[in-house]
Amino acid sequence: MTDAELRELLELTDPAEQKTLFASAYAEKLRHTGPNVSLRGLIEISNICRKNCFYCGIRSGNRKLKRYRVGKEEIVASALWAYRHHYGSVVLQSGETVSEEFTAFIESAVREIMERSEGKLGITLCCGEQESRVYERWRKAGARRYLLRIETSDPEFYGKLHPADHNFQARVNCLRRLRELDYQVGSGVMIGLPGQTTDQLVRDLRFFEESDLDMIGMGPYIPHEDTPLGRGIEMTQEYRNGQLGKGLRMIACTRLLLKDVNIAATTALQALADDGRERGLLAGANVIMPNVTDLSYRRRYQLYADKPNLDENSEESRDDLIRRIHSIGETILWDQHGDSRHYFNRKQKEQKT
Ligand code: SAM
Ligand code: SF4
Secondary structure: OHHHHHHHEEEEEOHHHHHHHHHHHHHHHHHHHOOEEEEEEEEEEEEEOOOOOOOOOOOOOOOOOOOOOHHHHHHHHHHHHHHOOOOOOOEEOOOOOHHHHHHHHHHHHHHHHHHHHOOOOOEEEOOOOOOOHHHHHHHHHHHEEEEEEEEEOOOOHHHHHHHOOOHHHHHHHHHHHHHHHHEEEEEEEOOOOOOOOOOHHHHHHHHHOOOOOOOOOOOOOOOOOOOOOOOOOOOOHHHHHHHHHHHHHHHHHHHHHHHOEEEEEEHHHHOOOOHHHHHHOOOOOOOEEOOOOOHHHHHHOOOOOOOOOOOOOHHHHHHHHHHHHHHHHHHHOOOOOOOOOHHHHHHHHHHHO
């Protein structure tokens, strides 16, 4: 597809044309992953963050927030809950902390989850930018996948979304290093950021392509009132619909372009519409990350307004999710890691060359 064609698809407004786009992306998904959904139990392990991204509710500058870090035993207990409920894999996500103490903490949590699940639970980490030796230790401990969104692939725009000491190139370097360390590498962007253009989204799609990513985790931007970027944006129904549409069209274009990667239908879609994640699946996504964090922490990990499932425990969310996924004719891949096919395809190619 040319840039002009991608631009046109990303800007579709006609409902019938959008339906056609989603249907062809869904058909592409069926060809590569079948009518299947992989689940990752999401554990929000800490809202302590050294960064101050202008869009994020848990940025260091948000003094209203009480900070927490879940203890190791509780993290392992949540992971084992996901394991017993056949989720197949978990994601440990947190604000960015860089210290030997944090490195060792994650390392030991990953080891213990591996041991106590007899190596059967796949572990993804999403703990920000770290030094290479840190990624290496976590990989050796048993983590298989790492998510690090580039947020936007336009360095100049990145500069407008972050304070001056947040470095676009450092993030790109982290993605490269993760790949060298044999992680399945995931990245993504926020969609519908104030000031973002369609050309920038096209460039994001090209960035995904050129980086040969294994997984894409992206979602609509949702304002948070205690952030510089979100202050004063009114969440009208029209705004919600607009953000949701942009997010879904971006998922569809990503599936059409990247074909065999894992694409998440992220929680931000559900924050905009009750059936947002199912609509994400029908637009080409194949992964859902149900929150399995203990309820006592969830209110303190609000990246944006209207975070869903704040009061619904993991058991209730699970039952609801199963019903919803089945209602659109998809099957859950229980007890499977749900690895990225793209990862194995690129490994095969690398071996041949
Ligand atoms: N701190 C790590 C990092 O930034 O890579 C991982 C956790 S961070 C909370 C995970 C993702 O949340 C970010 O990559 C960002 O894209 C997303 N996020 C933050 N604020 C958001 C907002 N207002 N709307 C939508 N997504 C947001
Ligand atoms: Fe911290 Fe990640 Fe939020 Fe940026 S997006 S403030 S790094 S938690």
